[in-house]
Amino acid sequence: MTSAAATRLPRRRRPGWVDSFLLAVRIAAIVLLIWGIAGTVVKGINGEGPTGEAWRDLVVAGIAQGAMYGLIALGYSMVYGVLGFINFAHGEVFMSGGMVGFFVANYLWDIRFWDTNFVLSILLVLASSILASTLVAVIVERVAYRPLRDAPRLIPLITSIGISFFLQYTFAGLFGVAVKNYPPPPDYLRARIGFLDLEIEGTKLAVIVVAVVTMVALYLFVEKTRTGRSIRAVAEDKEIAALMGINVDRTIVATFAVGGAMAGVAGTLWALLFRGVSFITGFLPGIKAFTAAVLGGIGNLGGAMAGGVLLGLFEGVGPQLVLAGFGIPGVSQLKDVVAFTALVLVLIFKPSGLFGERLAAEDRA
Amino acid sequence: MITIDMRRMLRWGMTAGGVMTFTAAVGMLEAFEDRLLIYPVLSLGYLLLLWFVPVAGYQSSNVAVLEGMEAPPRGLHNVIAGAVTGLVGGVVLALFAIVINAFDLRDVFVPFSLKLVGLLTYGLGVPEGLPYAVLAPAALGLVGGLMHLLPASVRRRVILAVEWVVVVALLEQVFSQILRQIRLEVVADRVFTLKALEWWAALAVAALVAAVAERTRGGFGRMRERLFAGDPRQRTRNSAWMAVLVLVFLIIIPQLLGSLLSEVLANVGLFLLMGLGLNIVVGLAGMLDLGYVAFFAVGAYTVGVLTSPLSPRFTLEWSWWAALPVAILTSALAGLLVGTPVIRMRGDYLAIVTLGFGEIVRILFLSDWLSTTFGGAQGVQNIPGIPLGFTEVSGVGPEGVLYFALFFVLLAAWISWSLQESRIGRAWTALREDETVAAAMGINIVRAKLNAFIVGAILAGFAGALFAAKLGSVFPSSFELLVSIIILVVVIVGGMGNIPGVAVGAVVLIGVLGGPNLPGLLAEFAEFKLLIYGALLVFMMLRKPEGLVPSVRRSRELHADELTQDAWLDKSGTLAEAPGGGRGAG
Amino acid sequence: MRRVGLVSLCLFLVAVGCGEDQMQAGPDDPPSATSAVDPVENGGAAPEGSEFVPGPLGAVEVAPGEEIQIRSVNSITGDVASLGTPNQRGVELALDDYGPVAGRAVSMGTPLDDLCSPDGGQAAAQTVVADPAVVGVIGTTCSAAAVAAAPLISNAGMVMIAPSNTSPALTSDLAGTQGSAYQPGYYRTSHNDLFQGRAVALFVRNHLGFERAAAIHDGDPYTQGLTEAFRAAFEELGGEITTFTAVNKGDTDMIAVLTEVAAGGPQALFFPIFMPEGGFIVQQVGGVAGLEDATLIVSAALLVDNFMELSESEGVYISGPDLRFGSNRNSITGRTAEGLLAEYVASYGEEPSGGYWGHAYDATVMLLSAIDRVAVEVEGTLYIDRMALRNEMDRSSLDGIIGPISCDEYGDCGSQRITVLYNTDPRNIEIGKNNVVFDFAP
């Protein structure tokens, strides 16, 4: 019925100078990307750059680091979905899990239990780390965030900054400022394990497997269980959820608890992968995890994990793949530049994150 | 019969016990045990340990009096409640001392040493010292309870006197320097011994404060009403008067204070300059910018690279005055470059992307790749001061820097006030209220937001240029993410969208507590500074979210519900959107 | 009650009035410190008939019963707290050991924080300079803070002895030309980076006989300066730097940087960075193809227990000042290195988390002994002449915990002995701490 010929297809928006600027940025990004990668390929061909095997290790390390970010980002996305503000203290919740886990692991190492049956001790460490992180997350929610539930979103954000400082320097006061090293995992876990045709270090494989398992468990919890459904309802609209008989307070506590548990798991994986933990270990990963949550589309749990892995890859592989092609010296120093530039470009191409945000009505873009 | 609410008393007692145990466990008691406040009686460590007990004692029986309800009678039960609260707190503390004494937890909890046990039991060790460990808090709880018996006005004055004694004792350095600066060091030497306030001097200060408070009874309150009077014309006349008064006060201050306080005030000036800039972006236009330090860095590096003889690439050695306009230009350009992609993004995406830009700029200045221009990790050094006729204003003589900082702050205040009271300011406010409707009213959202970004960037550029000249060297470590966060906190805690608010925020947070890289007046809290900072932030946001000196509009926004008794629409109607506003910074 | 308020108020105003005319702002002449005697005899200020004539920089006057004021300015917050806190404790222990000077107690005042940044350093220096009774400063921890603090402290005529600054810019290039940030009155007991850079280059090039090396720093002025010194010295000796790159503080995944380094196929890797990044590199380097047999060299920043206890730190060379204090004895306080370490653990409940506590101890003792020699008692008042103190510091030489201390004309007082230790057994790090495989002295 519509006579297509008569009406030319109208452009979506007549481009102002801002749109043309963003278009230029998009084009420039693509051109630079291709040029960088081409440069690296050329260097690779005449044997300068890292070998094929090195590339694989880079990718695996990026995925493992990304899985870590993803696990913390899950907590971010859940809290953000329900309460809608950036919880700066979530990095510290992750750190508290790591720290408590250290003391348990150290004790097990002293009584020589660690290297005799490692599996049991790592489970003990995992349990203590989850317990600590969940406890800290729930207490923080009860004391600082509950009274501010109806305040405009900037107020709890400043509170979370205060909590972040408070937790950091409480742990510094209680446990000292020195970096604490977990006992080393047993050799069979550190050796390289053949998986498909790849050779991956045991710890990295464990980290990826546990991250996937945790992700699936969380997905089942959120999608299938009653509490999960009420969390999604509260995330959609607090008032309506209350009308439907959902105890909003208990649901929000459950959200914080689950977010804390995720961070606790991440704390133990940190111990396996990096082993060094201190009172400021939580701040930067917290920021990176939120970047991952935004990259994947805030509020979208699958997006958070995928965003985390992608961020890990951008950081791990990006500098070598793109910047080295331009012959820039000391590319690893520009790791964060690549990660944040990637975030900006993704948000320019797709304003609500890669996998689209799932947010309450009034928060939607 | 007056019933004492046992549950409430127990809760306050446990809280008091918890606070005391935490203070001791974190190591604050031990760290400040040797810093005497009131000679020879009170040390800072014990003050930090026990300050909360009288507060808890008072609160445990303090029933909130609502309008229209007659206040419950105050009597003996208040005192008993206070004492019991203190007792419960003391028991908790004693248990803590016993636990530390019994088990050696030192390899886990570093501060749990026998020395701490000695302190908790006033040097008598576990069995003998325990009664004192319990009775001291009980006595303080009793004092808290006794406060009920005093009439309200007397109680307020006693609290004020105590607060002032603690402030004078803590800020001993400031007061002794002021006294020395005005030739009264003989007074300073007698009043302060071993950096503590003599006990009789403490009583004198308390008496003086009580006298002054009694004379200006409620004067401060009256002045505040007149200041924030209803109609705008009278208010502008008031604020003009206020501005002149502040100006005169600020001119004579550097002469009065000497170098230490001029340094602190110069730093406060720098942060206030950036606070006013960020206030335009966050407070007026409602965009949550977490990467504001990038513009500060651009301003500082521009001046550094152009004026320093050791600048790696260009050895232009311009004067600071020639470099300033270039610094403004480059920070404006940076504002444009950062602003444009960010404009279309929603609240929290904007926050994380600006945070990203802040980190990108810092790492590029730090990187070896660009070190041939910006000096990499060694930064740019030997930046000359600001040539002013015969002398040169630089960090060595902070008074000069303070004058410059004040000049720039007044300029920034004028710019943000004049923009706020113009059509651009109205556009920003509308934008913050409801972006889509503002667009429908003909406001070009993109241009309005970019304006805010660029003006904010220029003010940060000013601050950067002054910072480079003051410090004489520019290192990437001065432009951490923490700086952006602290400036945001200054704007929010001070009073978002309100110039005097941001000023008060800067003085309190940067001057007293110290900025990210600055010690501030309470320098001695060194390793516990951020702990106290964090606790203060949380308390501030729970008690007074609209800020220390809120703008009329901001407090209306936060308390919109109480203000509108006659609103026809239900709470969830249009009103619920009002505080949330256009999904801006809220 | 009301009259009391009025009286004190107008007293205050009168004081302000008469104080007005004395002001001179000008930054060039030292602040007119009333308790420090002004260089120009002005009227009745100086006591009659005393034969004490202050030098060009003025003198500190310490009345009977008063304390001699010195200050500690170190990084005691943030991620460098692990280096700064032991420095401050070194000063505290030195004060306890040395006891009173010329009959007066010595007070460190409130410990100041240089926040390991230029603005922190300047602010702390301002706090120090504001109190004219201060004689000298032990600090700063980070070179960046010293660059900003030194001008103020030197300008105030005070003396500054840094326990852990190593940047060449603060003193000299060891060949007679003054460093760009040198200020008169600045001394340090730590070594000069150029020595360590040259020592490590010599060790890698000659002792180990390698031609290809790589370097990683972490964007801190200290580590970047040291790797820069190493690169210059190594290339001078005919070696080739295959990769010169960096990580950021807070990075955890090191595979990326190690892959970048592995691409150049170095025989040795020098990364003088702090924990935890240093630990992450050592733990992850084994998994990177091409670096399996690369020799790892670090600096004293990692001469800490929680690094040396890492199983992967076996076989790592640790270059740095000769921390083999062993049986060294401080000739003035008589305290041995082991005794000081034991005292440290007893009073602070943890092993020192940084390597320069010995340097801080010796710096404090050096300052106190110099004050002792310079102070003059006249009618009960002790005068410490600032210029005389500086000259005394230039001349002072003593045997410290860290070894023999004597200052060159630009303030490098530390024993420039650089040693390279070989960490043989992470389970017993004491062996590693004394297992010197290479020795370098200028």
Added chain:
Amino acid sequence: MVMLDIHNLHKSFGGVEALAGVNLHIAQGEIVSVIGPNGAGKTSFFNVVTGFYPPDSGEILFEGESIVGLESSRITEAGIARTFQNVRLFLNMTVLENVMVAQHCRTRAGAFHAILRTPFLRREEAEIRARAEEILSFFGTRLVGYRFDQPALSLSYANRRRLEIARAMASEPKLLLLDEPVAGMNPRETAELTGLIRKLRDERGFTVVIIEHDMRVVRDVSDRVIVLDHGVKIAEGSYDEVSSDEAVIEAYLGRPAEVG
């Protein structure tokens, strides 16, 4: 002279086709009512015309020029102003500021003028304030005097509706789109507003398009009535013609049972 000309306008949200090919025109100086059952696409029509959502296809000509794809602020500048179904005022700004801010696109004082407080700025600010006060006086004594400096959220519901119209007038449009202006008002206020709408056209020369459910208002005020249903125009003409039109009754009341 045709002021607004719509050709074959399509807009769908996900599966729902809100506008399925709307064709209509508005002449200069007319008062036109747009009516239709709930969900007929009336408000979507307003939102698409004022640039809130770009149309999927079709043409919108305002005074002969296409305004498809323009930012809503550029469309307001072109001369179309609107009010909202559920009053969306700037609640924390004062009554006067709400009207003053709407003159943003008609004034030019930039940042430099503001900072230097130039005479041009002072004159323009005075003009803005005067014009705002004049427009507010259009509604009699309700929104003047002490009301100027009161926050918009303290106004009663009817006054908010009036303020929103005043705000729309302030951007000096040629075409006023009023979205259910009398919804929720009592009969007396409805009658008064109906008179005001006619005054808008007669005294101020606005062309007015109203979305309205109250048929008495439609009858009293509109020169012409357009009926939308399921995103399509099903009838057009005077109120009497339209109210007797077979399709319109069926759209509102549904098909009589027996025909089924």
